[in-house]
Amino acid sequence: MSEDLTPVLIGVGQVTDKGRDLDDLPGPVGLIEQAVRRAFDDAGIGAARAADLDLIAVVRSFRESTPNTPASVARRLGAEKALCRLMPNGGNGPQYLVNRYAEAIAKGKNRFVLFAGAEAKDSVRRLKKAGRPIDWAEPPETEAEFLAPEPKMASGYETSHGVWLAAHVYPMFENAYRHHLGRGIGEHQMAMGRLFERFTEVAAATPGAWFPTRRTAEEIATPGPDNRFVGWPYTKFMNAMNHVDQSAAILMTSRGFAREMGVPQDRLVHLHGCADTNEPLLVSERQTYHDCPAVRMMGRKALDMAGTDIGAIDHFDLYSCFPVAVEIARDELGIPADDPRPLTVTGGLPYHGGAGNNYVMNSIAAMADRVRARPGSKGMVTANGGFLTKHAAGIYSTEPSPAHDGRGWRRENPAVYQAELDALATPPVVKAAEGDAVVETYTVAFGRGGEPEGGILFGRLGNGTDPMAPRFIANTPPDPDLLRAMTEEDFIGRRGRVANADRRNTMMF
Template structure:
């Protein structure tokens, strides 16, 4: 490895930090404190004998959930410059501070971006940090406590904005489908329709997919819900495992109530040597790809995300390995469809002996906001250090299967004189989306979302000329809702009427 070019980017350190309210040493740390501890852990993990913190020239912060939506209010306050808040806690004063756009693809995409910067001489040491303290916010709020987590840090900041343009169609919002859970439920029901699976059988399939994830989480000290679950426990609907949006019982969706942070350190090989980082710590970045999908309703087939699949395929091609050569996998698992979209495309069985998660997955390890994939990368690095010839693949999903970044890693050296980071071109084939429609249409997919203020029941359908529309069941139309609740509306003709409220209502024709 001593022959590796000085400009070759390598991961030199990874760190994770977490706490749970029921831990005996629970400290109710702020997100910035959690992230600072993860960054300190990554610096220690590098084994550097010189001042690695002082050598960091670039720090990127992953947006917290509380700062991921325009106008959102952080209940206990926030840092005005999150990357520099993290850096301050370890004595790092980088030349460049970045606040990344929204999306779970962020940490993985930034690895590729910063690796390319290092390979091309624009950086020597870069850090990526993200943190969430949603569980602590809820815990302290219930206790009537309101600590002040606000920080005012001076210094340059490159705020990249939210990056949400073009992800979600306005007609979905008008019909009560603005959140990730019902949107992903539409995707999974579309896949169920394509497979011809009944509703209960499909819930069982989701349970069988995720039960092994929970077993991994049960052994992970950083997991928010470290308990192994059987497929039956996950699939059967009970008062505790209620439906949050058909076909999802509560325990099969991403868990956002976490206190977790993770950090990744990337350096040039030359700088790593100068800092005294042992070469056995180095993990090479063989490929990173970044792709963007069409809006939810523009996609020709709502049962799949071609952009995500293209991201994985392009990464494998750049790394010059096949999926069968990958020893360790972490497929983003906010919802079942995010996993099966990739698994179906590459022939990966749910019971693949490699396993499909390194952390335990978002429903069990925890959905650490936009930063989950940083935890997956941290786990991959540790696995590879103990397995010199293996490759690891991390898939990172953002939005509504809207953005996808894939990374391939190994202890084997990667030659960065060749292309290793690629942004894929946008797709062009798309469906027309129509906000208002009166007349007949054919159902593609649906979901039912129970709630305290009533049930939202909606279908996505195609008009006779192929345009996509959304329509609701009227609040007092119990007959139509009963038909929808049977779970087999696919391909049926509906009668749709546009209303002055901006919503379409439907009945079965």
């Protein structure tokens, strides 16, 4: 394979649009256009080169503002030849796109591609508050075609018990992780605060951060009027911030076409290693809740492809929707808990702002800037979609990878190692649960007034000694004293009885 087909990032662009007059809001397509034009400027080539694009892939926003966002972007740019596709929901999307089309470029199937996305939820919030209409529709009127299938991330069984909202699902992973470490509730609360304190330090130094404010561990971990619990043990300051107006874009091509277009050498960023993995689609069908085999496999495969190890990575951006996403990724990748290397280059989803499914586009753009500032250094980006469900990683550097010398850029087919993950044994799931049971993990959902409203848990039938005992989902009675106790005592391993009525399980203690 010719070196000329080595895939490279050549241009990145990011936009944070805050406080604009209501009569001048750009909307998602406008935000994307701004980021794309910045990416062309970053590459040192004019936006007229958009005519050479053969693919435009846009990451789906939470609220699609027009029937065919990719085609609308192409129309604005004059990219008439580009195949236009929409990437389905999932925070793994941007890194998945880089991985997939790096391979396509290396095989000569694509030559010049654009990835972009945006979220304008802050504009939506402001317009609704002002009683103003929201209409950002623009041509064409044809519906967008998806790049990949979009599976449902929760079953009816899960949804009926409250296992569908990220702010209530991730806390159950967190409590399982805490219990596995043997930490007390207060001790772990401060550990989460210290973890994200470091993220706020990066956000405070990042011009595009939505919340460029340094916060102490105590501020982050302690509930209060401005920092209520959402899904215990997470306070508001520990939750991803989606109500932003942000966008990002990436231009990717081959080294050969980059030279042909006149892209300066110092703009090139190489993908040394990458991997894509998945956990079982449904949260109720996971092997455990305190770790993540898919992240472990993803990290190993990406590092092996790059011919390096975790100790040689200089910069990280670990997906950070909630603390446990960072903690599990850090542990599975083999990064020591006391490692001095920052785990973000943006400030993370709660503080930089997470533009919906597109946050990792910002991560990759920021990582490109970071490795360019230190030529030869290596940066790792991880991405996560769903509920620790869909995973992707990329390892970046300004220099070509020595691991690819003599054989060109190629990666192992993700389906090969995914088969190993799919073969892992998981406990059976029972929908109508009856009898003695133990709590496997849980959370307490809080209302906006700061009061606990309900308990959600995963449990196992029996006495807790059989690792393959049937698993079930249940709620608790809406007893305020019980709900408070569940936030003050560790209920994992607590015994009780579960009963089913009206297609819902309730566990009583």
